[in-house]
Amino acid sequence: MSKVVLITGASSGIGKSIATVLSDKGYKVYGTSRNPKNLEKISFKLIALDVLKVDTIQRAVDLVIQKEGRLDVLVNNAGMGITGPLEDTPTDEMRAVFNTNLFGAIDxxxxxxxxxxxxxxxxxxxxxxxxxxxxxxFRGLYSATKGALEIVSEATSMEVKQFGINVVNIAPGDFATNIAEGRYHTPVFENSAYKKTYQSNLDLMDAHVDEGMHPKEMAKAVFNIINTKKPKIHYKVGKFMEKFSIILKRILPDRVYEKLLMNHYKL
Known part of the structure; x- marks a missing residue:
């Protein structure tokens, strides 16, 4: 029996690639988008869902269950980016990215x-x-939302294990997608104390995305996780140095690791 998969944020980038690959492999895939009518030539069903609106989430889930009688896999992919110096970034925009990346995924x-x-x-x-x-x-708030989701997932995994449910995280590095277009960018203010360093880091971020891996690598990883009998809690998909940076943080003194990052970002 084909597994039924629900994928949020499937109108572009990583989500669309995951939905396409799984659909091509025979899964019954329902992707979601805030504006599903805007997407054409896809191999999966696209339905309306806005992670900031609980009623749309419930309607989408009810629709899948009504049509298929079950729901086997959720890929919680919808999210947004945010960049900016902490001092210059509006707090309301910080709350908005937490609402999308953390509380939206939780809902x-x-x-x-x-x-x-x-x-x-x-x-x-x-x-x-x-x-x-x-x-x-300049990405501290984005890092915080994704780190929080990792921790929430760890806790939820233990809570739902008794019901035969697995909760896992998959952490991508830089991928060649249009994520930069959907970010909230704090403007580079003319009178900002961070004008020079923030602008140079914005240029560096865009270069990393342009040089990133193809989204199909994430799709392959998700497919492998679905077909693993006992999946791990944490998966990382990225270039060697991106994954190695996590190991370095565990073993190096804090200030040494900080210095490495500052050198990398030319701070």
Whole structure:
């Protein structure tokens, strides 16, 4: 029996790639988008869901269950980026990215868990970020949202294990997607104390995305996780140095690691 998969944020980038690959492999895939009518030529069903609106989340989950009678996998992929110096970034924009990346993902998990509990099986894959393992300059709020989702996933994994449900994280590094277009960019203010360093780091971030891996690598990783009988809690998908940076943080003194990051970001 083909597994039924719900993927948030499937209109572009990593989410679209995951939905396409899984659909091509025979899964019954429902992708979501805030504006599903804007997407054409796809191999999976696209339905409306806005992670900031609980009623749309519940309607989308109910629709999948009504049509398929079950829900086997949730890929919590919808999210947004944010950049800027802490001092210059509006606090309301900080709250907005937490609402999307953390609380939005939590609300989708809460919507699918009753069905997964009733069928005594299920898999939740939360898309986090390698950036969530460390505080990155001018991306601290983004790192914080993804790090928080990692921790919430760890706790939820233990809570739902008794119902036959697995919760895992998959943390991508830099991927060649249009994520930069959807970020909230704090403007480079003319009178900002961070004008020079922030601008140079914005240029560096864009270069990293342009040189990033193809989204299909994330799709392959998700496919492998779905087909693993006993999945791990944490997965990382990225270039060697991106993944190695997590190991370095564990073994190096804090200030030594900080100095490495500052050298990398030319601070």
């Amino acid at each position: 989708v998990m809460k919507a699918v868990l009753p069905q997964m509990r009733s069928q005594q099986s299920g898999l939740i894959i939360n898309v986090t970020s390698i950036a969530g393992y460390m505080g990155l300059p």
